[in-house]
Amino acid sequence: MRRREALAKLTGRERYVDDLPLDDFLWGMTVRSPAPRGRVTAIRFGTDIAWPEFVVVDHRDIPGPNVVALIEQDQPVLAAGYVRHVHEPVLLLAHPSREALRRAARSIEVVVAPEPPALDFRAPPGPAEIQYGTDNVLKRLQIVKGDVERALARAAVVVSGTYETGAQEHVYLEPQGMIASFEGAVLVVKGSMQCPYYVLKALQHALAREEALVRVIQTPTGGGFGGKEEFPSHIALHAALLALKSGRPVKLIYDRGEDMAATTKRHPALVRHRTGLGRDGRLLAQDIEVVIDGGAYVTLSPVVLSRAIIHAAGPYACDHVRISGRAMFTNAVPFGAFRGFGAPQSQFAGERHMDVIARTLGMDAVELRRINLLADGQSTATGQVIQDGTDRLAVMERALELSRYREKQRGHAAFNATHATLRRGSGLATFYHGAGFTGGGEVALQSRVRVAGRPDGRIEVLSANIEMGQGTLTVFTELAAARLGVAPEDVTVAEADTARVPNSGPTVASRTTMIVGGLLERAADDLRRRVGLDDTARGAAVQQAIRRWHREHPGEPLVGEAAYERPPGIAWDDTTYRGDAYGAFAWAAYVAEVEVDLRTCATRVIDFVAVQEVGKVLNPTLAKGQVQGGVVQGIGWALMEECKWREGAMANNQLTNYLIPTSDDVPSVRVAFLENPYPHGAGGAKGLGELPIDGPAPAIANAVARATGADPRAIPLTPEKLMELLEIADFGLRIADSAP
Amino acid sequence: MNVLLPGSLPEALDMLASDGAAIPIAGGTDLLVHWPVRVDAHDRTYVDLSRLDALKPLSWTADELVLGGLTTYWDVIRDARAAQEFPLLGNAARQVGAIQIQARGTWAGNIVNASPAADGVPVLMAYDAVVVLESRRGREQVPLDRFYSGYKEMRRHPDQLVVEIRIPRRPYSYQVFEKVGGRRAQAIAKVGLAVTRSGAGWRVVAASVAPTIRRCPAVERLLETGTAIASPEALLPAVARDVAPIDDIRSSARYRTHVMARLLYHDLRDFWGKRG
Amino acid sequence: MNGHSAIRNPQSAIPITFTLNGKPVSLGVDPAARLLDTLRYQLALTGTKEGCGEGECGACTVYLDGVPVNSCLVPTYQVRGQRVETVESLEPGALEPFERCGATQCGACTPGVVMTASWIREHPELLATHSIRELMAGNLCRCTGYDGIVDSVAEALREPGSGKRDT
C-alpha cells in the first residue's frame, strides 16, 4: 500500500501546526538566559517598547509546581531566579505582531550574576562546579556478567581504546511549534509532537489541571527523530501559560535558529574499551565505560544511558563483560532523545574498536566478527539468551556480497597505488538494536489501543501513536485491514487527540509497529468478538456484523480494545540490570565505501550497503525509506554534523553552519532485508526506525581507516580532524608524492 | 522600513544620491538571510534594483565579456558561449548555493557583499575583471583586484551602483577553480582558489583565507620565475606571505593554510620549476 | 541618519499586482514582508513551508517567472508584474511517481522538493549538464535519504508529458 497521506503532503494540502487557520490570536515568544549558570539579579525591560500591549509571563504565573514533569522533577518551566544553562527560558511574551515581539524580546536584558559552570563532561568537575549530588553524576548504571578482571588477567591479548562521539542536531525540517487555546473551560494544545500523553501529563502537572480540562492534539509532524519526544512539553506549557494569562489563542513557533539553539541534541559520549582476546581473536572479556553528557537537567538521560550500555558490547558472545555507565550533569542545554537513544554512540565505539582489535591482532576484520557474532543459544551482556533463529552470519555475508567487499578490497589496493591524491577503502559494521522500551518499560507503560467499528461498517483505529514521516498511518491501516480482511480504504486512523484516543504510549523506541501494532491486531480481534465473530471471520462478514450490531445497539459505541501484555518467557531485573532487555533485537551489517581526497582530507561515501533482519517487512517502500533516511542521517553524524559550543550552547545554530547532507553528498543507499518473522510483533515485524542510525558512523570510520591508514577514534570525522590524524600517522601526502 | 522602486537606472542613481544611507537590493540572497529576526535591517531604506532591465543581460564585445549589474549566476550557467570561453565562471556559478540561489543571486551582489568566502569574486578576479561603478557623479572603472581595501571595505561609494563587470577576452593556457566546502553542494567555501594563465601572466586568487579575496603575488612570482617546488610544504612560506587565514566557525587557520598549499601544489604540478 | 527617519515614518503598504498560480492578484504588502509570509499568512497558501529562513533548505521553493527560488529570500514587492507559482499550482495527477517511489515521509520538505523536481521534469535538457542530485541539492530532506526523491524524478522523467512546459 502507498503512504496514506502522501498525496496530501505532495500537494501541500497537509496542514502542519503553523498552517492551521487561527483567528484573533497572539504570537508567543521566549526570553532566555544569556549565561550558563547563575542567579538572575535583574530583568531590565527596554524603555522604547509599549509594554502594556504585551502579555508577559514569568515563573510566578505558573498555577501548579514549576516543573516540566518527566523522570525527575528537576526542570523548571521558567527559571525562577536561577539559571543552569544558556537559553534557559526565563520570560514569555505575547503580542499580535511577531515583529513587535522580536523587538520587545531584544530590548529585555536578563542580568545574571555568573557562577562557575561545568562545561566538560569528560573531566572531573572542580569543587565550585558541583551542582548535582556530590559529583555531578546524574545517573550511574552497571551491567556485570562473569568476572571481567580475572578474564582480562588471563587473556592472551588486551586491546584498549577510547572513542568519542559528538552531539547531533535533529534538523527535523518542520521546526517545533504549538498552539494553545480554550474551548470553554478546556485548554486545547495542538502541535508538532511525538507523545501527546507526555504533553498532557506535563500540562496537567504544572498547570494543576485535571485531565478533563486539558486536551492535546498532535498535528501532522514534520519529522521528529526523538527531538519531539520530551521537548514539546516545554513549548506546550509556554503557549498554555500565555493563553491562560491573555485569554486568547497563542501560537508559539520556533524559527530555525531558536530551534537549533534551545532544543535538545543527541548526547555526546565518551566510551572506553578494554578487551581481552584469545590469540585466535575470540572475545574473552569486555570492560567498557560509557560516559554521556546529560546537560543541565536530568530529562531522559538515565534511559539514554541505559540503552547505551545495553548495546555497548555489540552483537557478540562474550562470557565476561562489565559495562559501567555515567550520565554527567553539565551546564549545557539539556541533551535528549535522538533516534537510536544512546545505542549509536556506544556502537560507534564498539564497532570501531572491533577494527582496532583486528588491526592490532593482524587479523581480518570480517573474520574477527565471524567468530564472535552471537549464535542462537548464546547470551548478550545482560544475560539475555538469543534464540530467535536469525542467521546473523548470513546477514553479514549478504552485506559483503552485495557490496562486493572482497573484490573491492583488491580494487582499492590497485586504485590507491596509482592515485596521487585519492584513497579508497571499505568498512564494515555489524550491530543490533533492541526494539521497544527497555526491560520492564513496556509493562510500566500499560499501553492500550482501540479499534472501533462504525455504523457504516468502517473501521477506525484509535491510538496515541503519531505519524511523523515514519509511516504509522499507513502501517496501522495495513495491519487493521489485513487482520479483519477489509479494504484499506475502509480503515481510518483517528487523529491523536487525547480526548478521543487511549494512551498507547509514546511514539519512540521503534515500538510503534512492533508493539502498538500488535495491540492493534488484538484490539481488532476483540472488536470481532464483540460482534459475535471468531478470529477467522474476515471482510464482508465482519463489516456486516458491525452494521448489524449498530442496528441492534443504536447510538452505542462499538470498540474493541487491547492492553499490553508481556510476551511469554521475558524476564528483566531492573536492580541488577540482568535479563531480557528487549522483546526482540533487529540485526544488521552495513558496508560503507569511501573516497578520501588527501589534498582536502574530505571524505565522500561513494557506496553504501545496508542489510538487516527486522522480522517481517510490512511495507517494503516505507521500510526501505526508513533505512535510507537513517543511513544518510548517520553519514551526516559521521562526517559533517558538528555542534560548535559556546558556554554549553550551540554557536552554529544555522543551517549554513551546521551542515547536513544534501542529495549531492550521498550515494544511493542500497538496502536489503532478510526476513525472519517475529512471533510477538505485529504481522511478524520487529522495530526498524532506529537501527539504521547505529551502523553508518562506524562503517565509515572503519572505511577511512582502511583507505588512509589513519586511526580515527572520534566523530564527526571532519576534514580538519582527518588532516591532523593523517599528519600524526605521517601518511598520505608522502605516499602521494611518490606516486606517479 | 522604506523601499524605493525605481523604474530606470537614472532614477535609481537619483534615489541613491539623495539618500546617502539607502541600500541597493538585487537578488536579496544576502540581504534577506534570516530577515525576520534582523529587525535592525527593517529600519533602513532600500532601493530595489530588480526592475532595471537594462542591467540584466550579459553581452559580448570584440574584446570583452560584459556582465550586467543584475546578471545572475543562472544567466551565465545557461550561456553556452560563456561556459566555453570562461569556464571558471560557469564552474563557480554552479557551486554557488543551489539552483534556487543561482537563479536569484547576482555577480554584482557577490562583489558588493564582499564576503571573503565568495565564489563569484575569485574567478572574476582571476580573469582580470573590471568593476564599472556609476553614480550621478559619473562612471568609474576599478579593477577587481584593487576593489577591496579591508574586511567588507571597498572602493564603492554609497551612491554608486555596479552597472557592469567587464572581463577581457584572452586565450588561457591554464585555468582552474577549486572550492573546498564543508560538503559537496550548497556550502560556503572554507578555501577557494582560482588560477589562470594567459599572455598577461599568472593570476592566483585565494578566497576564505584573508579578510578579503585577494591575489597571491608571492605564489604568482614562484610560477612566473619557474621556481621548483618539491612538496606542498615548500609552498607554505609563499602562502604565508600572501594570505592570513583565521580560525572561525567553519574551519581552522591551519587547515586552510595547508589545503591552500596542497591544492596549489597538486593542481600546478606540471608548472612548478618550468618557466615561460 | 535617514534610517531613523524611516523608523519614525515607516512606509505603509506597497500596492502590487502579480500573477499567482495563473490568476492576477492585487494587494498591499508590508515593505518588510517576504514572499513566503505573504503567501502563507496573507493569502493563506500554506503549502509553501518555512524550514530555515536562510535560503538553505528549499522548503519555501516557488517559481518566479518559471524558475525555482527560495521565497524566504524574496521581498514581496519584488514580484510586482511577475509570475509566481506555488505547490498549489501543480497538477495532483502528475505527482503519482512521487507517491509511488517514496519521495515523501514527514512531508515538511515535500512541497519544495516537488517544486524543484517538477521543474527538472519540465526541463529534461538540464540533465545533459547536471545530475538530478546536483539539481536537487537546494532541497534538504532529513527523512528519505534522497533515494526516494531521486528515483521519483527519474521515474517522472520517463513518463510521457515531461518537458512539456516552456518557461
Ligand SMILES: Cc1cc2nc3c(=O)[nH]c(=O)nc-3n(C[C@@H](O)[C@@H](O)[C@H](O)COP(=O)(O)OP(=O)(O)OC[C@H]3O[C@@H](n4cnc5c(N)ncnc54)[C@H](O)[C@@H]3O)c2cc1C
Ligand atoms: C543559501 C545560500 C547559499 C549561498 N551560497 C553561496 C556560495 O556558495 N558562494 C557564494 O559566493 N555566495 C553564496 N551565497 C551568497 C550569494 O548568493 C550572494 O553573494 C549573491 O551573489 C548576492 O547577490 P544578490 O543579487 O542576491 O545580492 P543582494 O542580497 O541583493 O545584495 C548583496 C549586497 O550587494 C549590494 N548590491 C547588490 N547589487 C548591487 C549593485 N548592482 N550595485 C551596488 N551594490 C549592489 C547590496 O546592497 C548588498 O549589500 C549564498 C547565499 C545563500 C542564501
Ligand code: FES
Ligand atoms: S525556508 Fe527558505 S530556504 Fe529554508
Ligand code: FES
Ligand atoms: S520528508 Fe521529512 S524532510 Fe523530507
